[in-house]
Amino acid sequence: MITFNASLQRPGFTLDAGFETKAGLTALFGPSGCGKSTVIRLIAGLERKGRGRITVGGRVLMDSAHRLMVPPHKRRLGLVFQDAQLFPHLDVKANLLFGHALTPPAERKVGLDAVLAVLGIEHLLARDVGSLSGGERQRVAIGRAVLTSPHLLMMDEPLAALDSARKEEILPFIERLRDEMGIPILYVSHAVEEVARLASQVVMLREGRVVASGPPAATLGVLHAEHQGDIISFLQGTSATPNPDYGVTRLGHPAGDITLPGLIDAGAGLRVVIHARNVALAREIPPRTSLRTALAGVVEQVEGEGALVLVSLRLTGGEVLRASITRLALDDLGLAHGVPAYALVKTAAIDRGGVQGLRA
Amino acid sequence: MTDWFALTPDEWVAIRLSLKVAGVATLAVLPLGIVLAYALARGRFRGKALLDGLVYLPLVLPPVVTGYALLVLFGRKGVIGAFLEDAFGLVFSFRWTGAALACAVMGLPLLVRAVRLSIEAIDTRLEEAAGTLGASPLRVFFTVTLPLALPGILAGAVLCFAKALGEFGATITFVSNIPGETQTIPAAIYNYTQAPGGDAGALRLSLVSIAIALCALIASEALARRTRRSGGPE
Numbered sequence: 001m002i003t004f005n006a007s008l009q010r011p012g013f014t015l016d017a018g019f020e021t022k023a024g025l026t027a028l029f030g031p032s033g034c035g036k037s038t039v040i041r042l043i044a045g046l047e048r049k050g051r052g053r054i055t056v057g058g059r060v061l062m063d064s065a066h067r068l069m070v071p072p073h074k075r076r077l078g079l080v081f082q083d084a085q086l087f088p089h090l091d092v093k094a095n096l097l098f099g100h101a102l103t104p105p106a107e108r109k110v111g112l113d114a115v116l117a118v119l120g121i122e123h124l125l126a127r128d129v130g131s132l133s134g135g136e137r138q139r140v141a142i143g144r145a146v147l148t149s150p151h152l153l154m155m156d157e158p159l160a161a162l163d164s165a166r167k168e169e170i171l172p173f174i175e176r177l178r179d180e181m182g183i184p185i186l187y188v189s190h191a192v193e194e195v196a197r198l199a200s201q202v203v204m205l206r207e208g209r210v211v212a213s214g215p216p217a218a219t220l221g222v223l224h225a226e227h228q229g230d231i232i233s234f235l236q237g238t239s240a241t242p243n244p245d246y247g248v249t250r251l252g253h254p255a256g257d258i259t260l261p262g263l264i265d266a267g268a269g270l271r272v273v274i275h276a277r278n279v280a281l282a283r284e285i286p287p288r289t290s291l292r293t294a295l296a297g298v299v300e301q302v303e304g305e306g307a308l309v310l311v312s313l314r315l316t317g318g319e320v321l322r323a324s325i326t327r328l329a330l331d332d333l334g335l336a337h338g339v340p341a342y343a344l345v346k347t348a349a350i351d352r353g354g355v356q357g358l359r360a
Numbered sequence: 361m362t363d364w365f366a367l368t369p370d371e372w373v374a375i376r377l378s379l380k381v382a383g384v385a386t387l388a389v390l391p392l393g394i395v396l397a398y399a400l401a402r403g404r405f406r407g408k409a410l411l412d413g414l415v416y417l418p419l420v421l422p423p424v425v426t427g428y429a430l431l432v433l434f435g436r437k438g439v440i441g442a443f444l445e446d447a448f449g450l451v452f453s454f455r456w457t458g459a460a461l462a463c464a465v466m467g468l469p470l471l472v473r474a475v476r477l478s479i480e481a482i483d484t485r486l487e488e489a490a491g492t493l494g495a496s497p498l499r500v501f502f503t504v505t506l507p508l509a510l511p512g513i514l515a516g517a518v519l520c521f522a523k524a525l526g527e528f529g530a531t532i533t534f535v536s537n538i539p540g541e542t543q544t545i546p547a548a549i550y551n552y553t554q555a556p557g558g559d560a561g562a563l564r565l566s567l568v569s570i571a572i573a574l575c576a577l578i579a580s581e582a583l584a585r586r587t588r589r590s591g592g593p594e
Contacts, residue, residue, distance in 0.1 A: 046488050072491040073499075079492040085485050089507045098503075099493030148493055 001184045002026070002152065006042050006052030006062070015039070015050075015208040025178045025185040027199035027216070029192070031230075035208040036188045040154050043186070044079050045072035057151045057184075076107070078145030078153040078183075082160050084137040086129040092140055093125045099148035109149040110181065118176050119143045135166035139173060146177065153177070154186045159194060167194075167353055168360075174198060175356070192232050193354030196220060196273040231277075231310065233321045235295075237270035248292075248347065249358070254317025259292035259347045260358055268357025276310060278349035279323035282342045283333055293345040295321060299335050311335060313343050364560055371565060373540055374548040381456055381544055382524035385463035386471075386517055393468055393520070394513060397475035398505070402484075418530075419469040427533025430462055434534075458535035459542045463527045467520035474519060474580075478512020479505060515583035522576035526569065545569055 001023050007016040015035040028036045041047035043054055043061070051064040056077065061070045078099075086095050096112065116122040119139045124132065132140065138158055145153060155174075159167045175198065178185055189195050195202060195216060202219040204212040212219045217234045235258065237251035242263045251258040251270060258272060285294045297313040300320065304310050309330055311323045321343050335341060352358045367375070396415055400408065418426050434441040434452045444450040452458035482505060490500045506513075528546035535542040537551065549565045552558030 044488075044492055046491070071496075072488070073494050073496050075492070076494070077492060079489070081485055081489060085483065085489040087486060087490070087504060098490070098495075102494035102499075144493065 001057060002043065002186065003053070003055045004039065004043065006039075006050045006054055008038060008042065008047065008050040013038075013208060015042075017205065017208065017210045019203045019210050019213050021184075021186065021201055021203070023182075023184045024200040025174075025187055025198050026201045026203060027195040028186060028188045028203050028205060029190065029195045029199075029220075030205035031190055034205040036190075036205055037156055038208075039205070040079070040156050040186070040188055043152075043154060044077055045070060045075050059151070073102075076103075076148065076151050078148055078150030080138070080141050080145050080153070080155040080158050082157045084141040086132075086137055086140060086144070088129055090129070091125075092121070092127050092129060092132070095129060095140055096125075096144050096147055099144060103148050107149055110146055112147065114181075115143045115146055118180060119173050133166075134162050135169045138162065138166075138170055142170075142173070142177070146181070146183065150183065152186060153183050154188070156188045157190070158187075159189075159191070164351075164353065171197065171353060191353075192220060192230055192275075193273050193351045196232065196234065196271075197354055197356055231275070231322055231324065233274050233276065233279075233319075235272045235274060235315075235319055235321065237272065240264050240268070240270055247360070253295065253315075255295035255297055255315035255319075255343075257293065258295070258345070258350075260355060261347050261350055262352055262355075262358040262360050264355070265357035265359070268355075271356065272350065273354030274321065274345055274350065276322040276324040278345060279321060279325075280344040281311060281313070281323050281325055281329070281333065281335060282344055283335075283340075285342055286344075289344075290346075291344045292347050295343045295345070297321065297341060297343060299337055299339045299341055301337065302330065302335070313341060315343070365564065367564060367568075368561070370539065371548065371561060374543055374545050374565065375568060377456060377459075377540070377542075378525055378544040381459045381463055382521050384457075385460040385467060385524045386521045388460065389464040389468055389471060389520065390513075390517060393471035393516065394475055394506075394509075396468075397472045397479055397516075398501070400472065401476045401479040415472050416469045418466050423466065423527070423529025424533050426465060427462060427530035430458075430465065430530065430534040434458065434461060452535070454535050454538060454542065456535075456541055459531050459544060460524075462530040462534045463524035466527045466530055467523040470523050471516040471520040474512050474516030475509060478509040478515075481512075482508045511583045511586040515580045518576050518580040518583065522573050522580075525572055525576075 002021045005018040015038050017035065017039060028039060030036055038047060042050045045061065048069065054062040060068060061075055062068060087098065100108065119142060121139050121143060124136055124140065159170060177183055187198060199216050202214065202216045203210055204219055220232055235253060237253055237258065239252035241250045243250065244263060247263060249260040249262065249264045251260055251272065295315050297315040299311060300314040301312040302309055307326060308324050309327050311325060313321050313323060315321055323343055352360065400412055432438055436442065436445060436451065436453050441452060452461050487500050487504055490504045495503060526546055531544060532547055537543050537547045545565050545568065549562050552562035
């Protein structure tokens with residue numbers, strides 16, 4: 001879908017990245033300042049100083065070797081900014097139709113009604129943009145971009161400015177865009193749950209370079225011990241048993257049930273993201289504890305030598321769960337390669353945003 | 361007593377002429393002012409500092425110097441003046457059009473400043489967003505930049521108009537003080553003060569000036585407040 005090979009020099013920052021994406025949703029993932037937004041701006045044509053070659057859907061948009069630079073308004077790409085950037089002098093309907101009106105009629109594949117339905121914004125049409133909530137503004141901004149029938153939809157941290165309730169309000173809409181409208185999406189984020197949940201492919205950037213690229217489970221797994229805040233594991237459930245009385249779901253897993261903080265929709269992916277910092281280890285399941293999730297496994301690897309170490313536990317069934325614990329606890333419990341242990345996960349520490357179809 | 365306040369026909373002529381000169385000057389200089397303001401706010405080009413200086417020069421120069429420069433450039437024997445007369449039959453010297461030109465030059469810095477500030481207050485990402493939605497740079501200017509800068513443009517135009525009504529030094533140097541042709545309100549007041557018994561006329565026209573200027577300033581402030589409100593993201 002996208003072939004990207006470009007470099008850009010700025011004082012104190014160098015971008016030199018190359019990657020390719022397929023259709024579907026590709027996440028551009030990395031910490032703040034790693035160059036994610038610069039990549040987006042280069043693809044959109046808003047950053048003109050770059051060198052290299054960029055193509056989208058086989059069409060060359062930039063090729064500095066041949067002095068080719070398609071201007072932004074001729075690229076036919078949609079861009080959603082972090083803070084919506086709705087036109088304050090136009091109402092919601094005029095904002096939505098701004099780009100649609102400029103799209104040649106023969107290329108208009110997306111209609112207003114479909115966008116209103118998918119994004120759930122029909123009731124906002126006559127409103128002034130100043131009166132919208134953050135989540136509503138972002139949905140209108142997404143609709144405005146989608147209505148140009150873009151060859152690629154790019155979203156630059158569309159949820160970063162929103163609180164977690166608003167995020168959960170928008171995530172399903174992005175999933176519908178991806179699944180029902182079939183628009184290729186390049187999604188910039190530094191939130192690992194969003195990436196894990198939405199992406200079929202991840203391009204990981206660090207300090208202006210691509211450090212990994214591929215399916216999320218493989219890519220996000222390469223995060224190293226020095227970035228403990230970002231380290232996550234994916235667990236694939238086998239069945240879901242909702243408990244409406246308590247508002248929780250028990251997710252079946254070969255190593256033991258996982259209790260999720262909410263009710264899950266039927267047909268959801270049953271994939272859970274768990275942060276290493278939210279996993280505790282024990283040699284046996286503690287009696288009379290509030291912890292609802294205890295997964296059996298064997299210690300496979302211990303990384304790091306500081307105060308905190310990263311322990312990889314090979315769970316029954318073959319999946320790996322990583323836990324960030326103190327070196328003190330590691331030695332106290334005598335944990336080492338080959339020692340059986342239980343991974344304990346607080347239900348409250350599981351982010352709903354990381355589980356598709358999970359509702360409060 | 362009522363007679364004392366009544367404006368004489370000559371004074372009405374001066375007021376009407378002033379309004380015409382200021383109105384024409386403001387309308388004529390508006391497109392140039394907007395283009396200059398946009399270039400100074402958004403442009404990156406060589407000589408930007410020089411252009412910036414030239415636009416603001418009439419603000420700090422003695423008006424007599426500006427008037428003299430206009431006389432040299434736009435007089436019938438001036439480089440530009442001779443060309444305009446040959447090519448378009450357009451004459452500035454000792455005509456009301458010359459008064460309008462002097463007022464336009466003197467009002468331009470105020471207009472450009474107000475418009476420039478309102479353009480600079482617009483988030484450039486709004487213009488980028490319009491670009492990614494398929495709008496060419498020209499369309500972005502007319503559909504996004506210009507409407508959002510409108511309160512600043514109106515405020516600048518009002519300031520320019522008020523400045524034009526009060527312009528004296530450059531006008532009298534360039535086109536003299538001819539009743540009915542180039543004698544605007546300030547020039548008429550000046551005449552009254554130079555003649556014995558002209559105090560009442562000077563006072564009457566001064567009151568008219570104060571009233572017009574005050575209205576313009578209040579209107580400009582009100583528009584500037586709207587600019588600040590609509591400039592933010594909310």
